[in-house]
Amino acid sequence: MLAPRLLRAALLGLLLGPAVMAAEAWASAAGAVLPSMPELSAHDRVLVVAPHPDDESLCCAGLIQQALAHGASVGVVWITAGDSFEFDAMVVQHTLWPGKGGMQRLGIERLREAQRAADALGVPRAAQYALGYPDRGVLGLAGAYYSRPYVSKYTGASAVPYPGTLSPGASYTGANLERDLEQVIAAFRPTLVFAAAPQDRHADHSASGALARRVLERRGEFAVLRYWIVHAPDWPRPRGLEPDLALMPPAVAASLPWQSLALSEAERAGKLAALREHHTQMQLMAPFMNSFVRANEIFAPAR
Helix, strand or coil: CCCHHHHHHHHHHHHHHHHHHHHHHHHHHHCCCCCECCCCCCCCEEEEEECCCCHHHHHHHHHHHHHHHCCCEEEEEEEECCCCCHHHHHHHHCCCCCHHHHHHHHHHHHHHHHHHHHHHHCCCHHHEEEEEECCCCHHHHHCCCCCCCCCCCCCCCCECCCCCCCCCCCECCHHHHHHHHHHHHHHHCCCEEEEECCCCCCHHHHHHHHHHHHHHHHCCCHHHEEEECCCECCECCCCCCCCCCCCCCCHHHCCCCCEEEECCHHHHHHHHHHHHCCHHHHHHHHHHHHCCCCCEEEEEECC
């Protein structure tokens, strides 16, 4: 006779199994309903604005591969070094107390991982831009710390501490971040910019998307902006590696005019390989990260 706990688990599986299967079938069928994203060309210059190292692979690894395959130019700009994830530092550095120095070492490693992921996708090193502003501080830089330095409670830094960034030593202010992003945009001259949607529930994401929008509007280039999303309640579903399922917009962002970019089997494999370069993140969040390796990616023209 099954123990009560096992019996409850078995009954729950019988009850939920059909619902989960139906949801997955709906997602696959509904993927065909989204309009297709227009094909990229050799004349395009695609810039991905990534709030953290790994966002470029989560949102856009398939897009990056397709753009390069069509002869387009591709660049990636990382706003932060992802240096606030304390539990990640504990696991990676095998310590309960990574301290501020440990958090900066995490930032250095995450930027290295991002470079390796971008390398794997084919993005030239000259088109990889790291800015190094504070993880979990982008929203603050857009507000109270636009003109005065922000101090990261994780790294203790009040200025960009990472070598190889665009402006090492620059004070952590919103004005400096905005200047650096505009410098990247001016140098790269994108025909398409992919940034986080306002509905993305991570504050660094929505704030970096708003920053990209502000810079592009000031330059008279708003029409090039496209949105992606990574953080939304209970999304994507199901969790885990399901490369044959379609990725559909989360309910929180259903109002955006989403378009679907179908990915080939090889492009999905390339996306997974890029994600696996983010070793520090995959150690803790593999089911979530693998959830973005789907039959498509989704993007929405900004409006």
